Amino acid sequence: MARTAIIEAPGGPEQLVIVDREVGEPGPGQIRIRHHACGLNFIDVYQRSGLYPLQMPLALGMEAAGVVEAVGEGVTHLKVGDRAAYAAAPPGAYTEARVMNAAQVCPLPDGISFDEGAAMMLKGLTVQYLFRRTTPIAKGDTVLFHAAAGGVGLIACQWAKSEGIRLIGTAGTDEKCALALEHGADACINYRGGDWVAKVRELTGGRGVDVVMDAVGKDTFDGSLDSLRPLGMMISFGNASGPVPPFNLATLGAKGSLKITRPTLFTHIADHATCQQMARELFDKVLSGAVKIRIDQRFPLDRVADAHRALEARQTTGQTVLLP
Template structure:
């Protein structure tokens, strides 16, 4: 048995229920992992509220780190006793232990703690695909990154700096802007007190940025498009402020033949070899010090509802970790 957070209906944080659940043995292609730390992400909120549909009842959580207890037939890259971490479907990371598919579970180097791993797997692999797998970005390019003081954003600030990419960071307070700057963003914009479109145009001498990376959604979508150079790329990867309304794609031509894409991490890591390579790249960034995970707050598993309230209320910085 393992304590596990499930939802039986969609709604507010109050629908999160901690219960004892049987774990069982891994089948072919599966492992059983005992968690030491679990990551909290906005996708968990989207699933809890019903924005992203799941069959109920269902456990939540997409990111964790721990020790492999057992492996099923056909699993060769992991063995009992191995340290491991993952960002993966199906959900179920909000638990002391679980059985899950092995393909997206990655061996964890000794130089990275369980807490650090739970802070970087989903967020860091998201940054990897944003900078490496969508449009060609290289040293000297300029990127606008929204919500740069969050878990994904602080990794993005450091990743961009290590790759020689200029990152313009937006955040909702002067303190959060300062945090983004501390993590490598050379330019910051407090979107509550500044017009981020005008400021981006000023910083780029009217040219616009090569790419916008936007996990905020509805509130920043229109302005983000206005920040792009001709044939620049708008990468939408989240809906923290709500989903983007229906959009007339002919406007992209009129605004400079812009590119627009809506991404999800799970498309990029669905292939075993690709996932393992992306994780190895991410671990290298951490082990070399190019990316230093920032854990802004921790909550015990039994306080999962309060953790969700803090995340939705934008009262968090960096990554949020659940302890077991």
């Protein structure tokens, strides 16, 4: 049996309860993993609230790190006793142990702790696909990154710095802006301090940025489009402030023949070999010291509802982990 955080109906953090669930044995292509730490992400909030509808009852959580306890037939990249970490669907990572498909579970290098592994997989692999797999971004290009002091944002700031990419961040307080600057952002705008679009234009000499990476959604979408140079790329990869309302496709033409995409991590990591390669690139960044995983909040699994409340209230910085 494993203590597991579940919801029986969509709603607020109060829906989260801890239950005992049977773990079982892995079948072909599966492993059983004993978690040492679990990651917290905004996608967990979307699933809990019902924004992303899923069948109930639902065990939440998309990433974790731990030790492989059993291996099913056909699994060759992992063995019993291996340290491992993952970001993977379906949800179910808020637990002490689980049986799951092995394809997206990655061997975790000894130089990376379980807490770091749990905190970095979903966010770090997201940064990898944003910078390496979505649109060409070259040294010297300028990226606008919203919520630059969040878990994904702090990794993005460091990743951009390591590759000579100019990153302009936004955040909601001067303290969060300072944190983004500390992690490699070239500039960071407090979007509560006035017309942030005008400040982006000022920082780019009126040209606009090459790429916008926007996981905030509704509150920043229009301004993100207005921050792009002609032929620029808008990457909308989240909805922290709510889903983007329908808009007229002709707007993209009127604003400079802009491009837009709405990717998800799970499309990028669906292929086993691609997922493992993406993880190796992420691990290399961390092991080299180019990217440091900052964990500012730790909650015991029993306090998972409090963790959700803090995340939704934008009271967190860096990464948050749950400890089974």
